[in-house]
Amino acid sequence: MFIIYGKKTGRIKKYTDHGYACPNCKAFDLSIKVFREYYHLYYIPAFPAGIKSAAVSCNNCGATIRNEAVSQQYENTARTPFYFFIWPILVIIFIAFMIKSNLETQKEKQAFINDPKVGDVYTIRKEDTGKSSYYFVRLIRIEGDTITAYHNNFVYSGYVDKLDKDDFFDQAEEFMFLKPQIKKMLKSGEINSVYRYYDGDDGFNRMR
Ligand SMILES: [Zn+2]
Incomplete structure (x- = not known):
């Protein structure tokens, strides 16, 4: 440049x-x-x-x-x-803005995790020998403390905020979480992002 x-x-x-x-x-x-x-x-x-x-x-x-x-x-x-x-x-204004927007995102994430809803999508980060991989889950049922979810088909080696165009949530397999468990997963960073008000462009509505 x-x-x-x-x-x-x-x-x-x-x-x-x-x-x-x-x-x-x-x-x-x-x-x-x-x-x-x-x-x-x-x-x-x-x-x-x-x-x-x-x-x-x-x-x-x-x-x-x-x-x-x-x-x-x-x-x-x-x-x-x-x-x-x-x-x-x-530069100072920019940093202040970034800090503010980051705090708001954190707050929103926490609120979504405290009160999960069917359709919520989480990005899950897994650490394995220093390497991060990412996948998604989509909540399909909430009964008491039990949350049932589909996971997506691909595993991503870097952070992504949407599904690949060939990726989808796999209806053949169900995952179970407990509400206290997802709170812990957010705290530890295992739940990386939480999406609730998304549109179709991110592929979060694709289930097969
Ligand atoms: Zn003069």
């Missing part, structure tokens, strides 16, 4: 000062612009770079004025605005 990055200069503040006379026309009307460089990634500011620098000019005659005292005063006052930090802000 081609990454665009580099340094740019941005104006961080503009001031008008009536405390100093212009050496050219003697008017008390100076304009001070304070600049600062920043590093950008894809032209979006990431971090400020270097020190601030002020450009002083006269609003009356337009002359550029070199006055260290004025420059320094405004370089010290001007604060680097937040938009010089857009990348870190975006």
Whole structure:
């Protein structure tokens, strides 16, 4: 991938000062612009770079004025605005969003496991000598604490969130779970995902 990055200069503040006379026309009307460089990634500011620098000019005659005292005063006052930090802000927002959405998924999973319904589909993860494999079960009957389910036909070597187009739930064999057991399986991570409101695209309705 081609990454665009580099340094740019941005104006961080503009001031008008009536405390100093212009050496050219003697008017008390100076304009001070304070600049600062920043590093950008894809032209979006990431971090400020270097020190601030002020450009002083006269609003009356337009002359550029070199006055260290004025420059320094405004370089010290001007604060680097937040938009010089857009990348870190975006990253923080993104992480916060991911954490929030993950917590919500966890909560929903727990609620579905606490109150299983016919039609629920679970992804089951099995660990065998450091290798994970995945399969699915679909609940077909719930009687008291006993849950009966069909399992799918394939075994997946990586995490998947739907059945392969040739895969289906096998009606020839029934699996039994107990309600306390599925709670333990969720806790241990053996139940990896829980699906309730799915559509036909995931193949969860295919039973043969
Ligand atoms: Zn002037």
